[in-house]
Amino acid sequence: MPVSVTRTTITTTTTSSSTIVGSPRALTQPLGLLRLLQLISTCIAFSMVASVAAWTGPMGNWAMFTWCFCFAVTFIILIVELAGLQARFPLSWRNFPITYACYAALFCLSSSIIYPTTFVQFLSHGRTRDYAIVATTFSCVACLAYATEVAWTRARPGEITGYMATVPGLLKVFETFVACIIFAFISEPALYQNKPALEWCVAVYAICFILAAVTILLNLGDCTNMLPIPFPTFLSGLALLSVLLYATAIVLWPLYQFDQRYHGQPRRASDSSCGYSHPHAVCFWDRRLAVAILTGINLLAYVSDLVYSTRLVFVKV
Structure with missing residues (x-):
């Protein structure tokens, strides 16, 4: 089974949650306590919002989806670990918990920013606003708890670990998350329709998202040996292709959106849709x-991914 490791010679295995689970004592371990904090904070966040x-x-x-989803999956992870069912879990337990923790940290971070800026600040003072502020506070706590888990369980030199615990694996999570935010912002077809250059940019976002998502799924399912080419070659080629595609998007999107020569709008005041204020738009x-x-941010992520991917050494255990 192919796994990724750092350049350092491997002598020990990664300390993971699977080594301390299978009994109620797992909840007294640092990682178990951290997941209890995640569970409680997300529960309080969506409960406060739902109650009013x-x-x-x-x-x-x-925001509501984020807190409910994170609570549900964290609860499932705790049950699996308490019952010692990692071997029966349909996904790779070396890769799934840290992949989920990284996504959950990003989800809670986005909710902790979006919810107060687009909703809470427009509420009048009273019980509803107070509850919403409490929910935002616990969303921030959950974000910190998930980020701490990622930092705690990520790969370090001299350890055997799953690919998703390495820097390139975590970057794949970040890249897909940023792409999802981009899709949310371009949900209005009028932003790019009838402009081939902008439609190409949308295709770039979709292609790179699909390729990164496939990489994540292959690792979660321990199916990397099903590829017709070696997994390291696949990763390097994927990162290089994504860098080249995003390099075109970082040029074309601003050029055709903000340059008057290409019927763009260089100033915000020239956009009539920005002339009215709406808290949720x-x-x-x-x-x-x-x-x-976001295109620039993802391009930097793919460049970093390419650099780290070329430095990884792959072995068979």
């Missing part, structure tokens, strides 16, 4: 700017 119906629109729905010009920034 303090969510409206896509942004509020996203994002105008077209802001969407264009957000996508341009």
